[in-house]
Amino acid sequence: MPAVQITMAEGRTQDQKRAVARRVTDVLVEELGVSPDAITVYIYEIGRDHIAKSGVFLSDTA
Amino acid sequence: MPAVQITMAEGRTQDQKRAVARRVTDVLVEELGVSPDAITVYIYEIGRDHIAKSGVFLSDTA
Amino acid sequence: MPAVQITMAEGRTQDQKRAVARRVTDVLVEELGVSPDAITVYIYEIGRDHIAKSGVFLSDTA
Amino acid sequence: MPAVQITMAEGRTQDQKRAVARRVTDVLVEELGVSPDAITVYIYEIGRDHIAKSGVFLSDTA
Amino acid sequence: MPAVQITMAEGRTQDQKRAVARRVTDVLVEELGVSPDAITVYIYEIGRDHIAKSGVFLSDTA
Amino acid sequence: MPAVQITMAEGRTQDQKRAVARRVTDVLVEELGVSPDAITVYIYEIGRDHIAKSGVFLSDTA
Numbered sequence: 001m002p003a004v005q006i007t008m009a010e011g012r013t014q015d016q017k018r019a020v021a022r023r024v025t026d027v028l029v030e031e032l033g034v035s036p037d038a039i040t041v042y043i044y045e046i047g048r049d050h051i052a053k054s055g056v057f058l059s060d061t062a
Numbered sequence: 063m064p065a066v067q068i069t070m071a072e073g074r075t076q077d078q079k080r081a082v083a084r085r086v087t088d089v090l091v092e093e094l095g096v097s098p099d100a101i102t103v104y105i106y107e108i109g110r111d112h113i114a115k116s117g118v119f120l121s122d123t124a
Numbered sequence: 125m126p127a128v129q130i131t132m133a134e135g136r137t138q139d140q141k142r143a144v145a146r147r148v149t150d151v152l153v154e155e156l157g158v159s160p161d162a163i164t165v166y167i168y169e170i171g172r173d174h175i176a177k178s179g180v181f182l183s184d185t186a
Numbered sequence: 187m188p189a190v191q192i193t194m195a196e197g198r199t200q201d202q203k204r205a206v207a208r209r210v211t212d213v214l215v216e217e218l219g220v221s222p223d224a225i226t227v228y229i230y231e232i233g234r235d236h237i238a239k240s241g242v243f244l245s246d247t248a
Numbered sequence: 249m250p251a252v253q254i255t256m257a258e259g260r261t262q263d264q265k266r267a268v269a270r271r272v273t274d275v276l277v278e279e280l281g282v283s284p285d286a287i288t289v290y291i292y293e294i295g296r297d298h299i300a301k302s303g304v305f306l307s308d309t310a
Numbered sequence: 311m312p313a314v315q316i317t318m319a320e321g322r323t324q325d326q327k328r329a330v331a332r333r334v335t336d337v338l339v340e341e342l343g344v345s346p347d348a349i350t351v352y353i354y355e356i357g358r359d360h361i362a363k364s365g366v367f368l369s370d371t372a
């Protein structure tokens with residue numbers, strides 16, 4: 001039943017996201033001993049103008 | 063104060079989502095004894111190309 | 125793939141939570157036309173001293 | 187390491203969101219004694235037709 | 249309807265958390281023009297042995 | 311800034327969780343090209359009696 005929610009800034013290619021979903025699933029299968037179909041990975045992409053580090057949006061620091 | 067966050071793949075009609083929000087709220091009112099206005103339902107729709115089961119995006123398995 | 129995350133204050137019985145999980149799943153099956161085993165419900169119980177409405181924790185307003 | 191996830195209805199200006207990110211970060215720095223760069227604020231904007239109070243979407247109550 | 253979910257490491261006093269909830273609510277009221285009772289703040293405290301920065305749990309870097 | 315929230319049932323060893331945090335971070339570094347210190351992994355452990363698949367808690371199906 002592990003659910004993995006990955007929040008990341010927009011801008012990655014679909015292949016990058018495919019690789020992340022596949023490899024993160026593999027890690028949980030290998031380390032937690034759960035079957036692949038028990039794992040769901042959700043990728044939430046939000047704009048760089050909606051993620052703030054030290055109080056400043058990434059889009060304002062580029 | 064219950065908050066319900068429902069993450070689902072894009073593609074449902076607004077009426078489907080209305081029914082989900084209304085009926086899920088009813089369930090919590092009836093089972094938890096809270097008043098309707100204490101309940102907030104948030105629906106997060108993300109693309110089928112951002113939800114992976116067994117490490118593979120739904121959009122790649124259709 | 126719908127994931128339902130319900131954040132609620134501590135204090136409910138296990139039977140109340142069972143009824144919520146079962147009936148919320150039924151709503152999604154009936155309204156979204158997904159199969160039951162595609163739905164996962166996660167219940168996050170947090171203390172009334174960790175949920176604030178209008179800036180005041182529920183435990184401080186009881 | 188505090189992560190702040192703010193889910194709000196669409197419709198605010200970028201300056202409003204800037205002020206929220208900056209001032210919420212300041213609150214955590216001042217009250218929790220963490221350094222600014224340890225804090226990340228994520229703003230999730232979702233449609234008024236995806237947030238339901240008392241089982242009814244905000245967009246249906248305007 | 250803004251919901252604020254703050255995930256932080258265990259170890260803060262209840263007064264620190266009270267101040268965070270109150271002041272974060274004030275920020276949203278002042279900057280977004282919503283009424284206080286529309287805002288819910290949820291504080292999720294998790295162990296330092298469950299938060300990893302650069303792949304290492306905080307509890308392993310103290 | 312990627313944040314990874316992994317919700318899993320209680321019962322894993324701390325070493326299993328260490329391996330998950332380390333290896334998931336590695337995947338994001340390698341696939342997304344972000345630096346390790348930009349990545350935070352949060353592990354939320356909840357009871358098997360709070361995770362329902364097909365409307366039934368894991369603890370009721372063991």
